[in-house]
Amino acid sequence: MNLPGDMLQATERALREAQPGSLVGMIHVHVRRIRQIAVALGHAQAAALPDAVATRLRDALRGSDHIYRIGSQDFMVLLPQLLSPGHAELAAQRLLREFERPLQVGDHLIMAVVALGLAWSPEHAGGADALARRATAAVDDAIARSTRLHLARGAGEDALLLEDLRAAIRGNELSLVFQPIVALRDRRIAALEALARWHCPRRGDVSPDRFVPLAEQGGLAADLTRWSLYAALREHADVLRSAPAVRCAINLSPRVFAEAGLVEQIVAALSIWGVPAASVVIEVTETAVMEDPEVSARTLSALRDVGLGVAIDDFGRGYSSFSYLRQFPATELKIDQSFTRDVVRDDRTRRLVGAMVTLAKGLGIETVCEGVEDDATLQVLVDLGCDNVQGYLLSRPMPCGDLGRWIASHSPATATTG
Numbered sequence: 001m002n003l004p005g006d007m008l009q010a011t012e013r014a015l016r017e018a019q020p021g022s023l024v025g026m027i028h029v030h031v032r033r034i035r036q037i038a039v040a041l042g043h044a045q046a047a048a049l050p051d052a053v054a055t056r057l058r059d060a061l062r063g064s065d066h067i068y069r070i071g072s073q074d075f076m077v078l079l080p081q082l083l084s085p086g087h088a089e090l091a092a093q094r095l096l097r098e099f100e101r102p103l104q105v106g107d108h109l110i111m112a113v114v115a116l117g118l119a120w121s122p123e124h125a126g127g128a129d130a131l132a133r134r135a136t137a138a139v140d141d142a143i144a145r146s147t148r149l150h151l152a153r154g155a156g157e158d159a160l161l162l163e164d165l166r167a168a169i170r171g172n173e174l175s176l177v178f179q180p181i182v183a184l185r186d187r188r189i190a191a192l193e194a195l196a197r198w199h200c201p202r203r204g205d206v207s208p209d210r211f212v213p214l215a216e217q218g219g220l221a222a223d224l225t226r227w228s229l230y231a232a233l234r235e236h237a238d239v240l241r242s243a244p245a246v247r248c249a250i251n252l253s254p255r256v257f258a259e260a261g262l263v264e265q266i267v268a269a270l271s272i273w274g275v276p277a278a279s280v281v282i283e284v285t286e287t288a289v290m291e292d293p294e295v296s297a298r299t300l301s302a303l304r305d306v307g308l309g310v311a312i313d314d315f316g317r318g319y320s321s322f323s324y325l326r327q328f329p330a331t332e333l334k335i336d337q338s339f340t341r342d343v344v345r346d347d348r349t350r351r352l353v354g355a356m357v358t359l360a361k362g363l364g365i366e367t368v369c370e371g372v373e374d375d376a377t378l379q380v381l382v383d384l385g386c387d388n389v390q391g392y393l394l395s396r397p398m399p400c401g402d403l404g405r406w407i408a409s410h411s412p413a414t415a416t417t418g
Helices: 005-017 034-041 043-060 085-098 128-144 155-170 208-217 221-242 262-273 293-305 322-327 347-362 375-384 400-409
Strands: 023-032 066-069 074-082 103-105 108-110 113-121 149-151 175-183 189-200 204-206 247-251 280-285 309-315 332-335 366-369
Touching (some): 005 023, 034 043, 034 293, 043 066, 043 108, 113 128, 128 149, 155 189, 155 208, 175 221, 175 400, 189 221, 208 221, 221 247, 221 262, 262 293, 280 293, 347 375
Parallel strands (some): 247 280, 280 309, 309 332, 332 366
Antiparallel strands (some): 023 074
16 A cells, blocks of 8 residues: 555654653545446546545544545545544544535435544554554445444554464464255255364454454465365265265355466365365455455456356345346355344345245255244244254364264254255
8 A cells, every 4th residue: 555655744743742641543445336326426526536535534533633635546644643542533433424425426415335443552553654544444344244333453462463374374283163054845955164263272263244344454365275275175085985975165265366277276176185076165255346346357257167166255235236146156145144143033034034035946056045944933034934044053163083973973864944
């Protein structure tokens, strides 16, 4: 990220002039869905949107605050002389409220979707460049979690954790667990989703919600993806010997989509372990693929061309739309657990999930409902015609060594709903 020299100079000046006990804040503002607006309203409207965003930002800020354009859809907001962390958060929340109203762009009213990353000095960084990087890391977290605002973590904490993660990947110290996906029609095991786990000797268990975004922000996305791919295929090769119809679902970071040779790397890994492409499903979140739809569509189409399945994960949570279902060659939709958990008690949610299932069937796409935790939810999903389910009712994620026993005890002849 190339930062404007005048921004860095102004930030350093604000840091020098900060009163004792005061803070200097930085907000990275990322304008989302520019590509979708270009498709819907034209490139001229999409190109004019950031200017309208800049005007809205200026109107919402104090006279002492500064706005800097740092890219086609990104801004940095410098907030000098803040009274406290709470003051910084109030400033960010004020900006979010401003974008709850549409912007006038030419002849159109457009709702600008923004993600904000907030950092402040001295807690998160001591210098201008480091403070900006902390704000950018925070906005990356916001995008990854489909939230509008994310606060930076302590710079030292993240830096040390990232080095531990780098060493763990290189030393093959991560592990995999697998969660079964069960077909409702005959209760057979349709697939196993591979999930990375990390037990750090110095820190104990580190949540994937923590280390996966950290890997993506810290330049380790390709390394983590490569490790996960090879480890999952190695274990899946063993599974296929006793259960040849079971597929393996592997999560793919969108950060590796633009890498040269990605598809060839995956094909080579399949060959090494003797795993047929048709027995592997690549999972990507809909929020991730919509960050750069053109690159995502090319990569996913190339993966489909070599025979892999493609699952759109967390469907319904982000940008669900007919246009991207037409654009992306999905073979599965994984309906987000935020919908699944409410299908019993909320009629509107139940009808919405039913509509998703019907839509998928009409497109020849299988559905997987995530987060199934009780028999009542399972029965509703059976009634709605969902193809597959995944969740603690069926099984928690399990280590590789337990897979054979679990698969043997859950053959179609013996499987139950519990």
